[in-house]
Amino acid sequence: MTMPQAEQHIPSPHPAAESAAPGSAARPTAVIVLAAGAGTRMKSATPKIMHPMGGVSMIGHALAAAKGLDPHHLVAVVRHQREKVAAHISQLEPAAVIADQDEVPGTGRAVQAGLQALTAAGAPAETGTVVVTYGDVPLLTSPMLAELVSTHEAGGHAVTVLSAVLSDAAGYGRILRSRDNPQDVLGIVEHKDATDEQRSITEINSGIYAFDAAVLNRALAQVTTENAQGEMYLTDVLSIARAEGGRVSAVVTEDRWQVEGANDRVQLQALGAELNRRNVERAMRAGTTVIDPATTWIDSTVTLEEDTTILPGTQLHGATHIGRDAVVGPDTTLTDVIVGKAATVTRVHGSGAQIGDGASAGPFTYLRPGTVLGEEGKIGAFYETKNVEIGRGSKLSHLGYAGDATIGEFTNIGCGNITANYDGENKHRTVIGSHVRTSSNTVFVAPVAVGDGAYTGAGAVVRKDVPAGALALSIAPQRNAEGWVQAKRPGSSAADAARASDARAGDAGESDGRSAHAQQNTKNSD
Numbered sequence: 001m002t003m004p005q006a007e008q009h010i011p012s013p014h015p016a017a018e019s020a021a022p023g024s025a026a027r028p029t030a031v032i033v034l035a036a037g038a039g040t041r042m043k044s045a046t047p048k049i050m051h052p053m054g055g056v057s058m059i060g061h062a063l064a065a066a067k068g069l070d071p072h073h074l075v076a077v078v079r080h081q082r083e084k085v086a087a088h089i090s091q092l093e094p095a096a097v098i099a100d101q102d103e104v105p106g107t108g109r110a111v112q113a114g115l116q117a118l119t120a121a122g123a124p125a126e127t128g129t130v131v132v133t134y135g136d137v138p139l140l141t142s143p144m145l146a147e148l149v150s151t152h153e154a155g156g157h158a159v160t161v162l163s164a165v166l167s168d169a170a171g172y173g174r175i176l177r178s179r180d181n182p183q184d185v186l187g188i189v190e191h192k193d194a195t196d197e198q199r200s201i202t203e204i205n206s207g208i209y210a211f212d213a214a215v216l217n218r219a220l221a222q223v224t225t226e227n228a229q230g231e232m233y234l235t236d237v238l239s240i241a242r243a244e245g246g247r248v249s250a251v252v253t254e255d256r257w258q259v260e261g262a263n264d265r266v267q268l269q270a271l272g273a274e275l276n277r278r279n280v281e282r283a284m285r286a287g288t289t290v291i292d293p294a295t296t297w298i299d300s301t302v303t304l305e306e307d308t309t310i311l312p313g314t315q316l317h318g319a320t321h322i323g324r325d326a327v328v329g330p331d332t333t334l335t336d337v338i339v340g341k342a343a344t345v346t347r348v349h350g351s352g353a354q355i356g357d358g359a360s361a362g363p364f365t366y367l368r369p370g371t372v373l374g375e376e377g378k379i380g381a382f383y384e385t386k387n388v389e390i391g392r393g394s395k396l397s398h399l400g401y402a403g404d405a406t407i408g409e410f411t412n413i414g415c416g417n418i419t420a421n422y423d424g425e426n427k428h429r430t431v432i433g434s435h436v437r438t439s440s441n442t443v444f445v446a447p448v449a450v451g452d453g454a455y456t457g458a459g460a461v462v463r464k465d466v467p468a469g470a471l472a473l474s475i476a477p478q479r480n481a482e483g484w485v486q487a488k489r490p491g492s493s494a495a496d497a498a499r500a501s502d503a504r505a506g507d508a509g510e511s512d513g514r515s516a517h518a519q520q521n522t523k524n525s526d
């Protein structure tokens with residue numbers, strides 16, 4: 001049995017907790033996250049609590065909030081779609097104890113299953129504080145839980161419930177308070193079991209609690225299924241604890257979002273939008289300029305340095321990181337992209353990429369996984385890149401594809417260059433050195449290497465390695481078949497235009513009266 005340790009206090013906003021006796025606001029013995037419910041209103045093959053918002057599943061948010069309390073044990077109670085849910089939880093939190101709820105329904109049974117799983121794991125939760133939360137309440141935060149726990153422990157309560165006052169309380173359990181001593185909570189009555197008078201109460205049970213572990217264990221043994229729903233209600237623990245002489249109290253939160261659950265996709269969207277609003281606001285308070293919060297989506301997992309600017313229509317997902325002074329957007333979607341300091345990223349769709357300090361990407365650029373753009377480098381308009389390392393100061397400015405390639409420093413890749421990396425069966429690498437200049441429409445037929453300082457001619461198809469400093473030419477010399485159009489396309493508008501051009505050139509002779517067009521024509525046929 002692990003004992004709470006005073007030196008492992010987590011910071012708490014409650015001065016009362018800080019001044020409490022050592023051990024009274026310590027690490028909770030356990031947080032039990034309930035996740036056995038069916039979630040049928042989601043109408044989804046994906047378990048409800050695995051639906052994401054802000055880049056993290058709902059249960060992921062719930063586990064993160066729980067973990068923020070640094071509990072001795074983290075428990076998740078599962079039943080519906082058990083295999084998928086348990087695997088997902090174990091992936092997020094390998095140390096979490098997975099508890100299986102049996103066929104007896106109800107939140108009380110779920111918590112009992114959590115406690116039994118701890119006992120089975122050799123870590124019975126018989127002393128200290130046990131916190132209960134829900135897997136489908138994604139906006140709940142660790143500071144809110146810490147406040148609940150510190151109030152609970154500072155007051156020496158048997159149970160402390162997190163409550164909220166809602167204008168529409170229908171469906172929720174209602175908090176019953178003592179008339180003489182309104183600080184005291186008498187119990188919770190479920191909506192379905194409540195009288196009309198009780199249903200007029202607007203203070204609701206969020207379903208999130210701090211329990212004295214010993215009281216919780218004892219009380220659950222007395223909970224029955226004798227109620228309107230035939231379930232073991234966890235809420236019955238409150239009146240049982242009180243009957244035992246324990247103090248039962250409530251922390252009322254004004255932040256209703258933190259206690260709101262998502263049961264269907266409409267609620268999922270509403271909570272997701274609020275989560276995003278909070279993420280965007282947090283970024284702004286931490287030094288990011290966001291021009292249009294309404295069209296900016298920032299996952300909970302994204303990090304931004306100070307003095308970053310996010311332009312409208314931008315979505316930042318996953319492990320994306322934005323470096324200081326970088327400007328991202330408009331209309332940019334980045335997933336797991338590291339953006340360097342003072343980089344600009346304009347109308348880019350990117351994933352698994354790195355953009356170096358002072359580098360630029362976009363507009364209309366598709367950065368695929370493995371793209372690493374060096375500092376001061378550029379991947380310009382209408383470029384697609386994948387698995388390509390581009391050295392410092394190198395530029396791929398317009399219209400092309402670079403895949404499975406290594407490009408050195410200060411190289412300029414001309415317009416429309418393509419790495420032909422796929423032979424229909426296998427992928428091959430293109431290696432291009434530093435200070436290389438490639439002309440428009442060069443195709444690199446991989447595997448192929450181009451040495452430092454080499455050039456390519458326009459339209460070159462580079463099939464053989466190019467030595468350093470060489471000019472690679474692969475296009476056959478141009479030959480003009482004079483008069484071909486008038487001979488082969490007589491009467492066409494092209495033939496008419498050619499004849500008119502010839503006539504003008506004839507009239508003008510060698511004089512300066514020739515049109516620019518005619519001069520051009522003459523030059524080309526030289």
Ligand code: UD1
Pocket residue numbers: 034035036037038077101104105106107108109110134135136171172173174188189190204205206207232233234235261
């Ligand atoms: C419960 C509370 C109610 C409170 C409401 C807040 C009880 C008896 N009632 O209502 O007072 O206002 O939450 O949302 O506790 N779960 C299990 N196993 C079960 C049943 C539920 O793990 O057998 C989990 C669900 O996955 C969910 C949570 O417990 O995460 C709440 O279940 P739900 O059915 O939504 O809540 P109610 O019982 O209606």
Ligand code: CA
Pocket residue numbers: none
């Ligand atoms: Ca229920």
